[in-house]
Amino acid sequence: MPPKHNLGVVNDGTTIIAVEFDGGVVIAADSRTSCRSYVCNRLADKLTRLSDYIYCCRSGTANQTQTMADFVAHLLNVQEISMGKQPLVYDAACQFRELIYKYRSSCVAGIIVAGWDERQGGQVYSIPVSGFLCREPCALGGSGSTYLQGFVSSEHRTGMSKQDCMRFVLKAVRMAIKHDCHSGGVVRIGVITKDGMQSHVIPENELQQFSFTNEMLWNLEFAADKS
Numbered sequence: 001m002p003p004k005h006n007l008g009v010v011n012d013g014t015t016i017i018a019v020e021f022d023g024g025v026v027i028a029a030d031s032r033t034s035c036r037s038y039v040c041n042r043l044a045d046k047l048t049r050l051s052d053y054i055y056c057c058r059s060g061t062a063n064q065t066q067t068m069a070d071f072v073a074h075l076l077n078v079q080e081i082s083m084g085k086q087p088l089v090y091d092a093a094c095q096f097r098e099l100i101y102k103y104r105s106s107c108v109a110g111i112i113v114a115g116w117d118e119r120q121g122g123q124v125y126s127i128p129v130s131g132f133l134c135r136e137p138c139a140l141g142g143s144g145s146t147y148l149q150g151f152v153s154s155e156h157r158t159g160m161s162k163q164d165c166m167r168f169v170l171k172a173v174r175m176a177i178k179h180d181c182h183s184g185g186v187v188r189i190g191v192i193t194k195d196g197m198q199s200h201v202i203p204e205n206e207l208q209q210f211s212f213t214n215e216m217l218w219n220l221e222f223a224a225d226k227s
Contacts, residue, residue: 013182014046015144015173016057018114019156019165020137024122024193025114026162028169029057030144030177031185042185051076052196054092054115059142060108060129068099068109089115093125093133101131110141116192144176144183151175162191170202 013034018027033041048056048069054076058065072095076087093113100109113125126139138156140148155168166189173187187202 013180014059014142015148015176015180015183016046016059016110016112016141017145017148017152017169017172018057018112018124018139019160019169020122020124021160021162021165022122023162024116024191025124026165026169026189026191027055027057027112027114028173028187028189029142030173030183031188032183033062034182039184044185045188047188047190047199049073049197050092050113051080051087051115053086053117053192053194054089054113055190055192055197056092056096057112057114057141059110064107065109065111068096068111071099072096086117088117088119089113089123089125090120093127096127097131097133100127100129104129104131112139112141114139114192116194118194122192140172142176142183144173144180147176147179148172166191166200 014030014032016029018025027047029046031043031046032039033044046058048058050056050069050073056069058069072092075095076092079087092115096111096113100107100111108129110129111127113127114123116122123135124137124139125133125135126141127133137158138152140152151172160168169189170187177183186204189200189202191198
């Protein structure tokens, strides 16, 4: 008889990151959704569309964050139809703030809202489980963010170009996947500008090749220093 698994709550034990640059934002996430030690989805898309120019990165309890994202997307769609113009990124972030704070006693959700609008350009807003809303040039979330605090503090700088931001978030998520057992799968990257959203997917085999190359280069440098 096969063992019975008590799966419980499905969580986005995850790594999410968003960075502002002049002209837009870059967002990235891993793709692993886990329930305790069981990986129930290795190709989840945690970059969720709210409008053509606004996306959110989800961490926490999967069904709760998905429901919140669907609800906020509906509100933004109604607003866009009634007002006849694109919604603001800040308005989307405020909707998440109200939901997370209202249900903070029963909800486990950390959200990063990122996008572009005509009023303020590219913006990144972080809403952790407490419901506190804060705009940041670089926002982290999920279980993998614990391993990235020092890296981000050291490597992130203001005025980074779009390509620099893409390389930065890719390296960050790769590092989190290597060290955090709840992060894994592919790396999804999105670039949001006045032209909309462009998405990129980096498969697992390229991540493994990157990790091996980094370790080999580090060993060579360490050996050279010793000699």
